[in-house]
Amino acid sequence: GQQLNQSPQSMFIQEGEDVSMNCTSSSIFNTWLWYKQDPGEGPVLLIALYKAGELTSNGRLTAQFGITRKDSFLNISASIPSDVGIYFCAGGNNAGNMLTFGGGTRLMVKP
């Protein structure tokens, strides 16, 4: 089946630093989404991408849909302590049925 490789698995950074994480796939996806999950809660949508090459920002977050449709990255600028959590990428197909999730990037921010 389809698999998404998300890296890095974890990051421990200093407050104020920029963060970059990415997802790659052996298969093409028609949508890419980025979610953040805090302990005891469900994934919260951060950014949705629907077109190859698309670059979208949401505050300090920027994500891109790779031109090959097999990858995506998420950047967080000037990290703050509340950015701590697990970030997931997810790829979707045209029918919008299932999302295939990456394994997650655990972000830890040192004040």
Added chain:
Amino acid sequence: DSGVTQTPKHLITATGQRVTLRCSPRSGDLSVYWYQQSLDQGLQFLIQYYNGEERAKGNILERFSAQQFPDLHSELNLSSLELGDSALYFCASSETGGGRQPQHFGDGTRLSIL
């Protein structure tokens, strides 16, 4: 708050038992998705319903079943429970289930099998 409501938040039961997890989608959303999150498998798609009809199926076990009711709430039924079924079960919803509509997740039900 995503607007997706899941109950109960926690469920503890024994092997061989049957449980029902409930999900109310966001107001106006017709499509409901169920996912399982476990430590070894990550987030895995189970099944999707749209306006009461099953639309897509993932790696859902035969012991598991779901349905969506006329008021659009959905239930996931898990039977003959095994230790390996211990996981977080998430429900998500979207407007029509089309590819350009993001899925919004509830806070999940944590199922523990003793």
